[in-house]
Amino acid sequence: MADQLVYWPGFPGRAEPIRLALEEAAAEYDDTPGGMDELMKYVTPEFVDPNGNTPPFAPPILKVGNHLLYQTTNILLFLGPKLGLIPDDELGLYQVNELALTAWDLSDEAHNTHHPIGVGLYYEDQKDAAAENAKQFRESRIPKFFGFFNRVLEQNKASNSDYLVGSSLTYADLVLWQVIDGLKFAFPKATERELGKLELLKAFYDRVKERPRIKEYLGSKRRQKYSNGLFRHYEELDQ
Numbered sequence: 509m510a511d512q513l514v515y516w517p518g519f520p521g522r523a524e525p526i527r528l529a530l531e532e533a534a535a536e537y538d539d540t541p542g543g544m545d546e547l548m549k550y551v552t553p554e555f556v557d558p559n560g561n562t563p564p565f566a567p568p569i570l571k572v573g574n575h576l577l578y579q580t581t582n583i584l585l586f587l588g589p590k591l592g593l594i595p596d597d598e599l600g601l602y603q604v605n606e607l608a609l610t611a612w613d614l615s616d617e618a619h620n621t622h623h624p625i626g627v628g629l630y631y632e633d634q635k636d637a638a639a640e641n642a643k644q645f646r647e648s649r650i651p652k653f654f655g656f657f658n659r660v661l662e663q664n665k666a667s668n669s670d671y672l673v674g675s676s677l678t679y680a681d682l683v684l685w686q687v688i689d690g691l692k693f694a695f696p697k698a699t700e701r702e703l704g705k706l707e708l709l710k711a712f713y714d715r716v717k718e719r720p721r722i723k724e725y726l727g728s729k730r731r732q733k734y735s736n737g738l739f740r741h742y743e744e745l746d747q
């Protein structure tokens with residue numbers, strides 16, 4: 509039975525690194541076949557899993573047989589070895605995971621730029637705080653994270669600086685790629701400005717995008733468009 513991803517329909521959002529990993533490995537998967545109803549079933553407080561799984565806190569969720577997993581990077585920690593997206597050595601898995609977690613932290617910070625006060629409030633009700641948060645994000649956080657990942661690439665001689673860990677693509681690369689791609693949508697000016705200073709990171713972004721299965725996926729209907737999800741574009745936040 510194919511694994512089943514469950515996520516908010518209509519947004520790439522936090523499910524996207526998982527989709528990229530499954531697509532890169534040409535794995536079979538079903539994407540939210542039960543739509544919104546199925547997703548809501550799992551996250552309502554009344555949900556009790558008949559198979560004894562811990563109730564998931566929030567999507568993305570991966571159904572593997574009778575098991576339910578959640579948390580994006582945890583799902584990738586599970587899938588990585590199965591999909592051939594980790595290095596051979598045991599410690600390598602945790603190096604991949606620490607980089608995936610670090611890149612994913614940046615996506616949370618990107619989310620905070622449009623919701624700095626409360627996730628339950630509209631952006632329009634927190635615009636002043638959003639402007640301040642976004643300024644910090646553009647001027648300090650994007651440069652810090654991007655500079656870090658550029659250094660990681662520089663120091664990874666095993667792949668000739670093509671990928672973050674080991675000699676070939678891992679799921680950490682896919683998480684980082686997705687975060688850069690989301691930022692190119694949300695903060696096009698700030699992102700291009702920083703990438704323009706970091707040759708290795710820019711080349712990394714282009715390299716991953718050109719991988720045959722990733723390229724095919726990005727051009728397919730399975731890849732959803734950015735809109736009002738994790739990565740949002742507000743021109744006033746990208747000055």
Ligand SMILES: N[C@@H](CCC(=O)N[C@@H](CS)C(=O)NCC(=O)O)C(=O)O
Binds near residue numbers: 579581738
């Ligand atoms: N760290 C978690 C965050 C999960 C998360 O925040 N999911 C969102 C959808 S993108 C959600 O539905 N959150 C509900 C909530 O936080 O109340 C992950 O990466 O999976």
